[in-house]
Amino acid sequence: MSALQGIRVLDFGRYVAGPYCATLLGDFGADVIRMERLEGGEDRGIAPVPDSGDGALFLQMSRNKRSVAYDPRAKGSAAMVERLIADADVVVVNVPPSALGKMGLDYASLKRIKPDIILANVSSFGPNGPWTDRPGFDSVGQAMCGSQYLSGSGDTPYRTPITWVDHATAVYAAFAVMVALFERQNSGRGQEIDGSLLGSALAFSSTFLIEQALTGLGRTAIGNRSFLNAPTDTFAAKDGFVVTQVVGDPIFRRWAQLMEEPHWLEDERFSSDEKRGENGEELSARMARWVAERTVAEALDQLAAARIPAGPVLSPQQALEHEQVQAMGLIHHLDHARLGRSVPLTRAPINLSETPAEIRRPAPGVGENTAQVLGEAGYSRDEIDALAASGAIRVAG
Structure with missing residues (x-):
């Protein structure tokens, strides 16, 4: 039996933050229903794959x-959504807070339909402040x-193409839903969950925010080096790139032994992580010379033998093929009828011994x-046919 078997989730989300929250709940057994417009959500085609209208993100x-496809403006649609809400445990949305009321998905409206409903809305900037209704x-x-x-x-300034803010927000939201479900089990109460992209990003950046507030240090970008330790950087080998992260005196001692230097x-400039970070350019230069004399595999083998954290810089294709990635079993190849081939989906990267996540x-x-x-x-078959004939819903096949 799955951990969330019997929990029903209505997913009104788009793109990542809302949908991935619902995905995680679904992986652990919740019945997740994607609510989308008649022609399909606008997030279906992002990073399109061959021979399909679907995108890799979707x-x-x-x-x-x-999938339930419907026209929210059509006659009968509002009543249909209300009936689905009445049978649901969780509603997931990711829109500006003011849009919830327009969609009929504000917490007060949901609570009138289902008193113990849990609403999770993740917006760009949260429910308070001058930017609350701005998109992002x-x-x-x-x-x-x-x-x-x-x-x-x-x-x-560089951004990363990996959408870590979206995914972090989704994980926070899924965690909050689980807390709310646990609370409901104890008290019988539902509740409203507010999350935001900016809030998640600030939480992940808290180390440097706290440092700035208390010291006024005013850090600026220094490439791939670390502010806080060294040699932590990206280095060119004969056939690729290697990353190292040397944190703490014991690892630094092992690094010096590996260099045979x-x-x-004995140098006071490198006597602590903080000082090594401040003088990291010199340490990176030494490490760069060492790595440049070796292939990626040679460098990594010697670093591993010295117990120094390191890894290769991989392309997406190399990541799929890497022996450690394959051994972890995180890539699940699922047959997909519309594509006529299997799709390498990434499993939830946590494992529960008794109720593991499944891609079904x-x-x-x-x-x-x-x-x-x-x-x-x-709904009877005649009622469903009537809604389809009126254009209120789309029925596949």
Whole structure:
């Protein structure tokens, strides 16, 4: 039995922060229903893959979900959504707070339908402040938390294409839903959950925010080096790049032994992580010469033997093929009928010994499950056909 079997989630989210929250719940057994417009959500085609209208983002975010496609403005749609809410435990949305009321998904409206409902809304900037109704995406969170300012070579701030702000917000939201479900089990009460991209980004950036507030240090970007230790950097080998992260005196001593240069340990400029970070350019230069004389594999083998944290810089294809990635079993190849091939989906990267996450079904087609879900809600076949004929819903097939 799955951990969340019997929990039903209505996913009104788009792109990452809302949908991935629902995905994680679905991976652990919740029945997740993706609510989308008749032509399909605008997030379906991002990073499109061959021979399909689906994008890589959608394939990952919408596994283990069923699709209900509807026109929210059509006659009968509001009543249909209310019936689905009445059978739901959780509603997931990611829109500005003011848009919830317009969608009929504000907490007060949901609570009137289902008193113990849990609403999780993740917006760009949260429910308070002058920016509360502004739109935003992952890059805005990266830019406003200090991360982008501290990245790059110091001329142009760099953002990462990996949407860590979106994903962090989704994980926080899924955690909050689990806390709310636990509380409801004890008290019978539902509740409203507010999360935001900016809030998640600030939480992840808290080390440098606290440091700045208490010291006024005013750090600026220094490339791939670390502010806090060294030699932590990216180095060119004969056939690729290697990353090292030398943190703490014991690892630094092992690094000096690997270099066969004990004088580093006697130099006051390198006597602590803080000082090594301040003088990291010299340590990086030494490490760069050492790595340049070796292949990636040679460098990594010697670093591993010395117990120094290090890894290769991998392309996406190399990441898929890497022996450690494959051994971890995180990539799940799921057959996908619309693509006519298997899709390498990334599992939830945590494992529960008794109730593990499972990828049970591929991302659905638009309205693929509308008739099934409405039938479960008590609609007759004639009522479903009438809604489809009026254009209120889309029924696949």
